[in-house]
Amino acid sequence: MSDETPTQPAEAHDEVPRVVTASRTVTAPADAIFELIADPAQQPRWDGNDNLAAAEPGQRVRRVGDVFTMAITSGATRENHVVELEEGRRIAWMPAEPGGEPIGHVWRWELEPDGPGRTRVTHTYDWTRLTDAKRLVRARATTSARLQASVDRLAALAEAEGSA
Numbered sequence: 001m002s003d004e005t006p007t008q009p010a011e012a013h014d015e016v017p018r019v020v021t022a023s024r025t026v027t028a029p030a031d032a033i034f035e036l037i038a039d040p041a042q043q044p045r046w047d048g049n050d051n052l053a054a055a056e057p058g059q060r061v062r063r064v065g066d067v068f069t070m071a072i073t074s075g076a077t078r079e080n081h082v083v084e085l086e087e088g089r090r091i092a093w094m095p096a097e098p099g100g101e102p103i104g105h106v107w108r109w110e111l112e113p114d115g116p117g118r119t120r121v122t123h124t125y126d127w128t129r130l131t132d133a134k135r136l137v138r139a140r141a142t143t144s145a146r147l148q149a150s151v152d153r154l155a156a157l158a159e160a161e162g163s164a
Helices: 010-014 030-038 040-046 133-141 144-163
Strands: 019-026 052-054 067-072 077-086 090-096 106-113 119-126
Touching: 019 144, 030 040, 030 090, 030 106, 030 119, 030 144, 040 052, 040 067, 040 144, 077 106, 119 144
Parallel strands: none
Antiparallel strands: 019 119, 052 067, 067 077, 077 090, 090 106, 106 119
16 A cells, blocks of 8 residues: 555646635615616726726616627727626626627626625626636636625725715
């Protein structure tokens, strides 16, 4: 019997989670927070990835199947296909190149009321179906800390608007 411990291949050590989350309780009602998420024109105000530049007003998401367009800081445009929606509670979209199919990653927001005027906000980035090699570096760089930055910025905005 050997005293050696089996080792994993080097690439296994390089793997990062393909689903990352961040959450916190926000002192604002779920419907007010949801409006900041479901209106793409508001998203650059709270984006913790510093990736979103602008979205035209009037694209408020209403149903699964909606597509909203966002300019990103690199100058490119993304079409975001809404794949989940429960008004005031959950929304998720999959980005795509203009005119193309979604490329395999999902951005999800879930809102859970947590007492009067309080909401538990969870943000998830799931890139388990992303296969485009040129996008993997950026996907790996999207950590829980970056998601937490978005949640924290969203919280500050929702709380400030709620007290105004």
